[in-house]
Amino acid sequence: MTKINPGKSIRLMRSTDLDLVLAWRNHPDVRRYMFTKHEITMEEHLRWFEHSAQDKEKYLLIYEPYANPVGFIQFSKLPGSAVADWGFYAAPDAAKGSGRQLGLGALDYAFCHLNLHKVCGQALAFNEPSIRFHRALGFHQEGLIRDQHFDSQQYHDVLCFGLLRSEWQPDL
Numbered sequence: 001m002t003k004i005n006p007g008k009s010i011r012l013m014r015s016t017d018l019d020l021v022l023a024w025r026n027h028p029d030v031r032r033y034m035f036t037k038h039e040i041t042m043e044e045h046l047r048w049f050e051h052s053a054q055d056k057e058k059y060l061l062i063y064e065p066y067a068n069p070v071g072f073i074q075f076s077k078l079p080g081s082a083v084a085d086w087g088f089y090a091a092p093d094a095a096k097g098s099g100r101q102l103g104l105g106a107l108d109y110a111f112c113h114l115n116l117h118k119v120c121g122q123a124l125a126f127n128e129p130s131i132r133f134h135r136a137l138g139f140h141q142e143g144l145i146r147d148q149h150f151d152s153q154q155y156h157d158v159l160c161f162g163l164l165r166s167e168w169q170p171d172l
C-alpha cells in the first residue's frame, strides 16, 4: 500500500461534515473526555460552526486519509501570535493507529501550513489516552493545574502540554 503523508490528509471542515462531526462529538467515548459534557444539539453545533467560520484565528479541520473522514481537529490561535491551542477527537470507530496519524497530520498542518511557533494542549488528568498521545508526539508537560475543572460532581486536575516548532519531529 502507498504510504500516505498524513499532513496532506488534513482539510478544512465543511458544512457537509456537520452531521458526522456532531455524531463523533456526542459519542460517549469522546464526550466523557471533553470539558463540556452535555449532549450538543444540532442547533448549538450549527451556531458554533458559523461563529468559528468567521473567526480568522480558528481553524476547524478534518483528518481524511484515503477520502475517509476519521477525525476532527481545531486550532485556535492566541491573538497576535503564532501560538495556538488545539483540540481533537478521532471517530470512535476509527481503526487502531488513527489517533496517532491524526496527530502527526495535524502537527504537519500546524507547522508547515499555518506556520505556528507552538501548539498547546490541555487534557483532563483521567484522560490517559490523550496524555500518552501528547507525550508520544513529543509534547512537553508544562504544568498541572490542580482541581481546575469541575464536572458537576467532582474536581479534576488539568495537564498542560506544549510543543515548539523547534522540537517537532516530522518523521516520528
Ligand SMILES: CC(C)(COP(=O)(O)OP(=O)(O)OC[C@H]1O[C@@H](n2cnc3c(N)ncnc32)[C@H](O)[C@@H]1OP(=O)(O)O)[C@@H](O)C(=O)NCCC(=O)NCCS
Pocket (backbone or CB within 6 Å): 029, 030, 033, 034, 087, 088, 089, 090, 091, 095, 096, 097, 098, 099, 100, 101, 102, 122, 123, 124, 127, 129, 130, 132, 133
Ligand atoms: C486522543 C485520541 C485522538 C488519541 O488517539 P489514540 O487513542 O492514541 O489512538 P490510536 O488509535 O493511535 O492508538 C490507540 C492505541 O492503540 C495502539 N495502536 C496503535 N496502532 C496500533 C495497531 N496497529 N495495532 C494495535 N494497537 C495499535 C496505540 O499504541 C494506542 O495504545 P495506548 O492507548 O496504549 O497508547 C483518541 O483517544 C480520542 O479521540 N479520544 C477521545 C477524545 C479526546 O480525548 N480528545 C482529546 C482531548 S484532550
